[in-house]
Amino acid sequence: MALAADLSTLIDALITSVAKISPDHKGSARVQSLKRRVQGGLRTGSHTRTDQFAVAKQLEGLQEKFQILNRDELAEALHLRLAELESNRNSWLPEILSLLLQLSDRPALLSTVKPPEERAKAPEAKETLSWSDLRADGTAFSDEEIWEQVDFAGDSSDDDFSSVVSDVFLPKHRPQSATTVDEEYIIPDDAFVPAENGDLIASLEKAQFWRAENHSSATTSRLITESQLARETIFMLQGLPTSIYVRLDDDFGVDRRYALEHSSSEALASLLQCFSEIGAKLNDVRSFTKLPQTIPYMQTFCRGLEDRLLEFDKVLSQVQCKYLSAGSTISLIQLLVDVRQHSHELVLLAEMIAKLRKDPTDQPMCCLDSLYDLICMLEALGDESSSQRLAELFFMCFKTYASSIRHWMETGQVDVSDSTFFVRTNRENGDLRTLWHDWFILDTGHRQQRIPQFLETSVQKVFTAGKSMVFLRHLNALPDIEAMRFEDLYSSPQLLPFPALVESAFEKLVDVDHSLSSSLLRTELDQQCGLWSSLDALHHIYLAKDMSAISIIDAKLFELIDRGRSWDDRFLLTEITRTAFSSVSVIDTSRVLVRPDSTQMRVSQNGQRTVGILDAVTIDYGLPWPIANIITEDAIHTYQRISTFLMQIRRAKYAIVKQRVRDARNTTPDNTLLHALHHNMLWVLDFIYGHLTYLVISTATRSLHKDLSGAQDVDAMISAHQSCMSSLEAQCLLSKDLSHIHDAIINFLDLCVHFADLQAAHLLGDEEQHMENPHTKKESENEFDSDDDDDNVNHEHTLTVSFHDSTYSQQLETVNNQFNHLITFVTDGLKNLARADGLQSWDILADRLEWRRN
Template sequence: MAFAADLSTLTDALITSVARISPAQKGSARTQSLKRRVTGALRTGAHTRTDQFAVAKQLEGLQEKFQVLNRDELAEALQGRLSELETQRNSWLPEILSLLLQLSDRPALLSTVQPPGENTKVPQAKESLSWSDIKEEGTAFNDEEIWEEVDFAADSSDDDFSSVASDVSFPRRRPQSSTTVEEGYVVPNDIFLPAEDGDLVASIEKAQFWKPQNHSVVPPGKASASRSITESQLARETIFMLQGLPTSIFRHLEDRINVDHRYTLAHSSNEALASLLQCFSEIGTRIDGIRRFTKIPQEIPYMQTFCRGIEQRILDFDKFLSHIQCKYLSPGSTISLLQLLADVRDHSHELNLLSDMIGKLWDNSINQPMRCLDLLYDLICMLEALGDETSSQSLIKLFFQCFRTYTRSTRLWMETGQVDALDSTFFVRTLRENGDLRTLWHDWFMLDTGDQRQKIPQFLATSVQKVFTAGKSMVFLRHLNALPETAESHEDDSPPESSLPLPFSALVESAFEKIVDADHSLSAGLLRMELDQQCGLWTSLDALHHVYFGKDMSATSTIDAKVFDIMDRGRPWDRFLLTEIARTAFLPVPVIDISKLLVKPLNTRSPETQSRSVRLLEKISIDYGLPWPVANIITEDALHSYQRISTFLMQIRRAKYSIVKQRLLDARSISENSETLVNILHHNMLWFLDFLYGHFTYLVISTSSQALHKSMSNAQDVDAMICAHQDFMKSVEMQCLLSPELSQLHEAILGILDLCVHFADLQSAHLISSEDHGLHAHTTPHANVTADDDLDSDEDDYDHDEQGHEHTLTASFLDLSYSQQVRKVKFKFDHLTTFVTNSLKGLTRADGPPSWDILADRLEWRQREQ
């Protein structure tokens, strides 16, 4: 049964991998049909061993066939080899012999047997035979019938016996001549030059004007005389030069074509001819530079396409020159160098433009892979601005051919999320693969623009980020197993058509943006749907607000009571106890997965000087694990911001907890002895803490959370969602006074919170002194916790609010009396509150957020009310 189950599982995996069937279609009729066929093919016994008796019977029949066909040597050779195989028996021998029988091809006709001992004979040198040694008479080769074709159709038969009846063996395939000469064909005599026609040969040799013997000899000491030629000869030399062929009048010197001024025309002045030939040489120099450029090996794909396009244009130009040459060779034609120059200029205009562009490309080709595409784009825009519609339309076709080749890597990235490793010019580079999925969006890929963004064409700079985002979205979807079944492919390389008379630049950018937007919207839409419906994005955000922002105060107050009681007792942090407290408190909250909640103390015991300071809460780190798709949006830096805000809110609750707890004890014991100053200070502190906490939670966090939900709902892609969440965290941090530039203001508020805790300790110490009737002048400061004080003691110890933890109090009346310390606390509180108010008003005037103005007004109003 186990084997059958494993076979079924492997069969399903094989079908899914080969047929590419999604897991959702495992129960379809097509899948079941494929599974039945595969199972039948894999069933034991479907491919049995070869029948050895049938093989032996076939070999015996083959021996009898050899004997019947009078090939006894084959029969004897086969019998001897079979006998030799019997001495070397192998389990796979029947299969081998069966395979050889199936591969055999008419063995009775095509097989040969080498006689024994033939290899030992020394080959004798054969005497060479020539046709002169053969006499014409008395030989078998004088019969003309041996050269005639043999008709084998009459002798062909399907019977093997008739096939081997002849002693002559013919090959299966016979090469046939590619050309056949018709019977009775007679070579005409007019194609041969008669030997007696010497004048014609002399005229041909005299027409070769480049030979020195066709010109007069120059006396020594005199300048070389001019060589007069005809206009037809000069036109032919010019055409040859333009076609890249070597000539006598035009000479190649380095990268230029120079003119030999010794040649002249009888009906033209030397200056006019020199000017005319100079124009031809300049055009030839440009075209020759293009020819040399096409011969340079190119490694960039779109540059190869560019070279092929230039070669096609050079071929068209050569066809034009050949047509001119045929025209000049026709009877009655008129040859004019001026007309030839006009025609050449007209047909080489586009090549001259490309020559100038290639010159710029050679001058700036180092580490600039997109230089050619940018130059071609600029050239087309310039021609369009000048109104040269013919040249611009032709170059537009070349541009889109190159652009299509260039965008292959872009289309592959946007449609599949794969990077073409062979394309060194692609602007997306893979940093890592199969790494931490939580950093897939941020750390797996990067935009490699090169030096001065030379890997990105200038006209595509505005759409590169969308291309990058679309590809990353496809990678994201692939790891979520949510890739679309079919992807649109954009293979059209024709210029974009538009009913509006838009310039070329606008058409190119709009066409590319249209393609990018289509792929971007498809991948981004699918990814947003997966994040919303399958990955629990909104559930995770709600869970973070519960854990860090105290959205449910019933759970938060439970954690606060336990944590603050541990601080009052002065005991070290225990990460297991803190984690258990947090998980128990958040257990009723449905959006929180308590298995992902972890509380870690950064150190096990705090310094004694800070045993009751609110800064001690900074040593606690609350971590909530997010699914990897959500972790790509809510990054690790954002979680650190959540933790800082959570710590700050918990510090405010700690200060209020200390004052409220002390007030309850004071009310039950000695409320009749309370002084007016103490009551005022107590009231002001509670009002400050309540307003500060309410301002941060209800006005800042709640309002920003609503804006965050709206922004992320309207986000087009993951980048926009990440940006919206980062803006949210930055705004909340700044409005909660946690930004680095607001460190002094934040320290002032922490000072007020510590002052509130100190005031509560002062009241507790005064209460203890009053109850003991002076037996203890001051509480024992900084008492150490005994070893027997273990956190594993009974849980009821945390619920005894009536028992004060006087051994952890830091208040002392040795230096100052109780009333003096109360007035000192009142002075510090008023000073710090005034500093916070003035600082907020100053920041508001410096374009601060409106929430600071509201907070400053309320604090200032409270001070005026006092």
């Protein structure tokens, strides 16, 4: 407790001294905050003790350094003082010595030790020195270098303590002090040129042809040797500044003052112009390599340019070494031949780079496309050596560019750091049912500038392979793909043309991953996800594959509609549908849901006796998410429209058959037109329904199974199913261009329902007459049971037929005329379609509907 109190007192004194806070404000919030921070810093265990062995090791090393630098007096003095400290040792001695070591500044250079007799003497006062005592012409201070900033960066480690003490122990700011010069140092004689070698100095000065004093002022031209001109040319080609070649922006100009004694000015100017043109193009390449590049394959391209520039510089260095050898012959013409030969590839690349700078910056694939076109052009011209060298550069760039493609196809992940990759993530809601369609998009950019021209045909395959891997990852069925070496992709003999070689390499890259992922995904969809059972379930629910289950739903639904009851109860309809399909093993009844459309019901509420009311009934079947990616919502909507059309046909037949059964129980007069209409309407209904189910749907289903079995990937499966749905939609007369025929058939179905209602209304009228006769009332009651009477009464409330305006016979004739008109209209429309597109099903349906004409 005493230690804590003393520590608190010391902390208060420290805060008062450092923060300049009056003792009256010791209880303020600021003082308390500072006190908590100081206590946290001084808390026990927050700082470790100094390693005393490391300090002792540093001091021993310091003594050895003094001895190595011939400062034995310093080593002896340090040893004596350490021995004296050992006799008076305390617990804080390592910390004190460590602090002294950190505060030391070049002790081997700046420390001095006085003899004992000098230490005993009193220190003498130093004489002051003023600026007037310094002579400007004095040798000690005449050198202007004393006024320059002292550079300590070049100090040797032997003259400083930094080699012994770690950088962590060095102070951040060292005091600047002048270094002492060893007075005993003697400059060696070989550092000076002997006076008798004045001719050598003169020859060196004379060799500097750019000096004006080396040329006669009387002549305008300056004569130089061919070796000097060759050296200047090599320097210029290497990107170094010269006197003869002057850089003008991105070009080189030639100083016309220089001339060769054995060459005309015109010939020399032409020769130097050739060199300057090559040098300007090489300078463009060097400038391009210094530009910052953010696109990965462009960085590889710049690295390839640097390698080729380095090779060219090595050739120039070899030429220069050959010129310096004894007995060599220097020829500018031969130099031009050599330069053209070894710079041909760089010159071609410089011309390509010049075109790139003119193009907009939003074309990331322009460089790769230009390099591809350049190689194809060289190969067409027969320049095999240049085309092969540039092909190596192309494949280097293509390897970098294809890394994102390989990462996408092998893992199903998009490299977001690559701005040139053409696949983008577009996931917003994360619904697995739309994984294949909405999670990823092809971002081709403006005019497909994100896709190289030579890869446009294979991009969709790359996109499909990556999405297959994403699909498999969510199915927990990722395959182990062995990554191929990129060099194996184009290691085939160079007998193929370059375009074929690139195409072959990329196909190898794509086909390996695409075939593996697609085949595995198809297997998962077939065996684990239940593709075929889901398709079979859709055919049962929507395409009426099993009439035993469909008839149960129809009977209950149509009965509710005829009775005028609440047939639009979704819970009741869902329960009826699930009960009916419970006997079908491929259907998961928990996924079945019936949704009445309230909007459609409001449209049809004034005409419940029309088959259009069935448009309000929609059956939904929830597919597993892998299957929902293949069978899209649009396809399900087509299934539902076909199901509704088939149900409308069954509704019309149900009304006629039920009314005919009701007519058979009564004694009706022999009416030929009535029986003819019964027969003709049922025959047309049966044939249309049979044509749709047994010919159109059955044929399309077999074709769909065949196409799905032969599909190579999910895209092909989706395309096959969409093609089947489009064909079914057209052949079932549900497409927009066939709406006039479909509307005519719907009118015919409504006419059938109206005909049944007409018979029901006529029957109810006869029954009322019989009921008024007391002799026939008992007979009527015995003939019909109570259930049938209830049905007739309820049916009567939904009838809209009236005999006030026209009689029963007149309305029967009207029905017959409308029937003939509608069937003729449908038949003619189908024949016109058959002549237009040649589809066989139209001819078959039209011929069967023409039976009355024949």
